[in-house]
Structures are given as structure tokens and as C-alpha cells.
């Protein structure tokens with residue numbers, strides 16, 4: 001269990017983490033989401049005692065990191081895949097970690113096997129490791145002490161599709177063993193497949209703490225409309241806006257409508273005599289739910305390509 005209580009971190013005028021109170025429970029994968037700069041890494045660093053909270057507490061199994069008697073046995077983390085000495089091999093890196101924490105050397109071979117690094121890969125010096133190999137090595141380090149709590153910051157960065165699938169299965173099996181698995185990612189589709197629970201933050205504040213299914217169900221279903229008559233679409237957009245729907249348009253012959261059913265859009269188009277070439281409802285996704293949830297908290301919102309939001 002990871003317990004955050006009023007957790008706050010300020011860097012000068014920037015509030016990176018703002019009074020975050022949440023429990024990350026064992027036995028499931030909790031996805032940690034938020035736009036760039038939302039405060040995910042800072043939160044994880046505070047759990048590991050690498051950053052000191054300005055206020056509040058971050059506890060692992062009810063205790064602050066500095067009070068853990070055998071930290072590596074209680075919490076394992078992958079924060080920065082490149083955190084290995086450039087001239088040291090992956091195996092030597094893990095052996096040093098094992099030695100300084102009273103862990104048997106054979107455990108190094110076990111975790112190397114678990115993450116799929118063979119003898120040759122484990123003998124390579126840190127500077128020659130690819131990002132993907134660095135991620136696997138970092139995960140091996142997190143698993144070394146067989147801890148009950150695991151945190152992974154962007155673990156699939158730099159992995160190929162096989163690697164991404166492997167991480168997904170690993171996270172799920174670690175949670176199935178009853179461990180607490182807290183994982184941040186920018187890949188929404190991946191999170192949709194991996195996580196049971198989601199914690200979403202924006203500008204350091206908690207936006208959502210709920211099961212993945214609930215978060216997705218809460219997002220709007222979008223209706224796509226295409227017509228060969230752009231003027232008709234403008235009239236349709238005006239009428240739909242007047243009924244409270246939200247409209248965006250990526251091209252003159254296309255609208256995306258939320259806040260109203262596809263049937264209603266079809267009825268209004270019929271009343272206005274607008275000929276349609278497409279009227280389709282698109283299921284809610286985590287990607288869309290995330291955009292809706294964090295719309296007010298993105299630091300640098302991009303303008304959608306070709307987007308003309310009315």
C-alpha cells in the first residue's frame with residue numbers, strides 16, 4: 001500500500017504536487033496519469049525519499065521511506081532507465097545493489113532471467129545499452145529485493161511492441177501476486193489494457209481516483225458526421241450547438257459531435273434536409289476520457305492539426 005496524505009511539493013513559485021491524498025492499494029495495477037509537468041515523477045520521487053515534501057506525507061506500508069528497515073525489500077522502483085554507470089555492466093550494477101542490501105548473488109540471475117536479459121546483454125557496459133535494455137535492467141533492479149510495492153515511471157518508453165506486451169503481462173502478474181503496482185505512462189491505450197485503477201492528476205492536483213472502466217464510461221461518446229454539403233453541415237452545427245452539443249471539425253465535410261446521441265443528430269439533419277454520407281457513434285476510450293479530464297490542466301495545449309473548433 002502507498003499512502004499519500006496532503007502531499008505537497010513546491011519548487012520556488014511552482015507547486016509541482018498540490019495536497020495529494022490518495023491510497024494506492026495492493027493486488028491491482030494503478031495507472032498514474034497526467035499531462036506533462038503534472039507532478040507524477042515528483043510524487044514518485046517523494047515516495048522514495050528522493051525529494052522531501054514541502055507538506056504532507058508519502059508512506060509505504062504505513063512508514064516513510066527513510067524509516068524502512070530494508071527499503072529494497074519493501075519498495076522497488078524504476079524511475080530513470082539511464083541510472084547506471086556508463087562503464088559498469090548491467091550484471092555488475094545489479095550485483096552491487098544486491099551486495100549493499102544483503103541480497104544473494106543468485107537473485108541477480110533470477111531477475112535478469114525474469115526481464116529477459118541474457119548473459120551477453122547483462123555484460124554490456126551501461127553506455128552501450130539501448131533505452132529498451134535500460135528499461136529491462138531498471139525493472140530487474142526494482143524486482144531485486146522481491147518487494148511488495150513497485151513503482152514504474154514510464155516503463156514502456158523505448159520498448160518495441162513485444163516489449164510493451166511483456167511489461168503489461170509483468171505488471172499484471174505482479175499485481176496478481178498481491179503486490180502494489182503503481183505505474184505512470186503516456187500511452188493511454190496501453191494503460192487501458194494494463195491498469196485496474198487510475199489516479200489522474202493535473203497541475204499537481206488529484207482529478208480522478210477510480211476504476212479504469214468507470215473513467216472510460218464517464219467520457220462522452222462522439223458522433224461523427226460527414227456530408228457532401230459544407231453549408232448544410234454549418235447549419236447542422238449551429239442547430240446542434242443550440243441544443244447544448246459540443247462540436248469540433250477536422251475538415252469542411254466533417255463534424256465530431258459530443259453531448260447528443262447519433263439518433264438525435266440524424267433526426268436534426270433530416271429536419272434540416274442535410275444529406276449525410278456518414279453518421280457514426282464512436283465508443284468512449286481512455287484517450288478521450290483523459291483529454292476531457294485534463295483539458296483545464298495542460299500546460300501547453302497544442303492546436304489540433306487542421307482543427308477548427310467551433
Ligand SMILES: Nc1ncnc2c1ncn2[C@@H]1O[C@H](COP(=O)(O)OP(=O)(O)OP(=O)(O)O)[C@@H](O)[C@H]1O
Pocket residue numbers: 011014015016034035036037038039040041042043
Ligand atoms: N528539481 C526541480 N526544480 C524545479 N522545478 C521542478 C523540479 N522537478 C520538477 N519540477 C517542476 O515540477 C513540475 C512537475 O514535474 P514532474 O516532472 O513531476 O511532472 P511529470 O508529471 O512527471 O511530467 P512528465 O510527464 O513530463 O514527466 C513541473 O512544472 C516541473 O518543471
